[in-house]
Amino acid sequence: MRSHRALALIAASALALTACGGSSDDSEGGGDDAGLGLIKSGSLTVCSDIPYPPFEFEKDGEYTGFDMDLMSEIASGLDLELAIKDVGFDGLQSGSALAAGTCDIGASAMTITEEREKNLNFSEPYYDSLQSLLVPEDSDIKSIEDLAGKTVGVQQGTTGQKYAQENIPEDAKATAYPSDAELFPALQSGGVDAVLQDLPVNLLHTQEGAFTIVEEYDTDEQYGFAVKEEGAEKLLEAVNEQLATLREDGTYDELYDKYFTEK
Numbered sequence: 001m002r003s004h005r006a007l008a009l010i011a012a013s014a015l016a017l018t019a020c021g022g023s024s025d026d027s028e029g030g031g032d033d034a035g036l037g038l039i040k041s042g043s044l045t046v047c048s049d050i051p052y053p054p055f056e057f058e059k060d061g062e063y064t065g066f067d068m069d070l071m072s073e074i075a076s077g078l079d080l081e082l083a084i085k086d087v088g089f090d091g092l093q094s095g096s097a098l099a100a101g102t103c104d105i106g107a108s109a110m111t112i113t114e115e116r117e118k119n120l121n122f123s124e125p126y127y128d129s130l131q132s133l134l135v136p137e138d139s140d141i142k143s144i145e146d147l148a149g150k151t152v153g154v155q156q157g158t159t160g161q162k163y164a165q166e167n168i169p170e171d172a173k174a175t176a177y178p179s180d181a182e183l184f185p186a187l188q189s190g191g192v193d194a195v196l197q198d199l200p201v202n203l204l205h206t207q208e209g210a211f212t213i214v215e216e217y218d219t220d221e222q223y224g225f226a227v228k229e230e231g232a233e234k235l236l237e238a239v240n241e242q243l244a245t246l247r248e249d250g251t252y253d254e255l256y257d258k259y260f261t262e263k
Helices: 007-011 066-077 091-092 159-167 180-189 199-204 233-249 251-260
Strands: 014-016 043-049 057-059 060-062 081-086 120-121 127-137 152-155 173-177 194-199 211-223 226-227
Touching: 007 251, 043 066, 043 091, 060 066, 066 081, 066 233, 066 251, 091 173, 127 159, 127 180, 152 159, 152 180, 159 173, 159 194, 159 211, 173 180, 180 194, 199 211, 226 233, 233 251
Parallel strands: 043 081, 152 173, 152 194
Antiparallel strands: 014 081, 057 060, 120 226, 127 194, 127 211
16 A cells, blocks of 8 residues: 655644544643553544545545544544544654654554564554556556556555556556655546556546556555554554454444445
8 A cells, every 4th residue: 555755744734533522631642541552641643644535535624534434433432532643654654653652553554564564563454455557448558568668657655656666567667656646637637647556546536437447456465553563552452352343243344335335
């Protein structure tokens, strides 16, 4: 997964989702709800790189999406309010945002990789992802081999970018963009000939019929929620327990169908 925005965006604005009640207690570093070591008592503070639909995006002034809805359910199960901070993905995947105490947990369609596990601990996997190749409906590109002599758009710092670099023809060019907000418009305007990125994101771009997915790639990617490498063991255990409960009671399936099942 995921886009790779500049680290400077870590200081971006915080916006609470649904149950976040805007408590006047702004003390940080002292939260100790059930020994979870939260940065703010009574709140589960989540960092996410937004927008990245259908996992995280803003709608009607609130953050929503598959990741955000799961986080809302997990916070509710822990009897906590939910607070969302929009940060750059680089600060998340490197572990710096969590180590600095910016938030308690990262939820940002983040693929679990050995490199990231050097600086982060991950929850049990909550989503299996595929990569995919998106092209205009009338394109003559039918497979990754057809990218010879052409330009494919990817997201910076993502597993999609790595897959493209390792698999596109030698005379093809991979052009990286900070996020899907710049990547898809590049395809729309003809700045790139195709887009290679996570399947759920590309699926959203096929809904009006102007674009189509010509190939999917199984890269054995799984997403996980991330916590800091040391000192968040109890929080991680609690999150895994909540994920198990959501799977057992059917809530996970309801949310999955909401975002990933064709209507």
